[in-house]
Amino acid sequence: MHSHLLPGVDDSRQSRFFFDRMLRCYAEIGFGGIVFTPHIDNPSVRTKKDRIQKTFEWASRKAEEYDLKTYLGSEYYVVDQKKIDLIPIFGKYALCETFTGTMPKDYLDVLRRVKDKGYEIIIAHIERYIWLKPDSDVMRSLVEELKVKIQVNAMGAMTKEGKRYLSLDMVDFLASDCHGDRKLVGELYRQLEKNPNVAFKMCDFFAQEIE
Ligand SMILES: [Fe+2]
Incomplete structure (x- = not known):
């Protein structure tokens, strides 16, 4: 649902050679598909946006050999954007990350604009945001007003914060x-x-979504 595996696109550490082994690993473990979500607007990652589509097509052809379905989205870094420009998963879902240490001043406003464009919001690795608490006003805006979905990373699920979101059954x-x-x-x-x-x-x- 959230991965950086397209070689040479963002900060993926995946080479074209090892991409094949990665696909085998997903298939052998029993996954049916992968959603590729290269970074967009991440201030510390340079994404070659013009390579995304072509590399995705190459990756999809490779994945067919392993019977893996592939989907393209993006991980959109919310700062203070005026113009929302992202790749939605299934044409609809905006996977959104942001600063971990402090909430950007315009965080909720940018998310409202994402929503106004017709996208459903998925908060990426929610366990990382130390400024966000499950019982806070911001969380209430996210859940009640913006109706966000919530994603936790596999490694994040072992942290105190990740476990808390999981135990509250807030994780989608x-x-x-x-x-x-x-x-x-x-x-x-x-x-x-x-x-x-x-x-x-x-x-x-x-x-x-796949039907
Ligand atoms: Fe990510």
């Missing part, structure tokens, strides 16, 4: 956020086994 997606480390694929599988309610939510989500 677990994801690898894999940049090339194959261990994360196994870790994602383990976390889905440990959190069957999230796994079932994801099955329902994908069944609905």
Whole structure:
């Protein structure tokens, strides 16, 4: 649901050669597909946007050899953008990340504009934002007003914050956020086994979107 595996596009540490092994790893563990979400507007990552589509097409052809479905989206870094320009997953879902240490002044306003463009918001690795608490006013705006979905990383699920969101049943997606480390694929599988309610939510989500 959230990965950086397209070689040579963003800060993926994945080479074209090892991409093949990564696909085998996903297929052998039993995943049916991968959503590629290259960074967009991340202030510390240079993304070659003009390469995204072509590399995705190459990756999709490779993935066919392993019977893996592929989908393209992006991980959109919310700062203070005036113009919203992102690649939505399934044409509809905007995976959004932001600063971990402090909330950008215009955070909710930018998200409102994302929503006004007709996108559904998924908050990427929510466990990382130290300024965001499950019982805060900002969280109430996110959940009640903006109706966001919430994603936790496989590694993040082992942190105190990740466990808290999971125990509150606030999590819609677990994801690898894999940049090339194959261990994360196994870790994602383990976390889905440990959190069957999230796994079932994801099955329902994908069944609905893929039909
Ligand atoms: Fe990411």
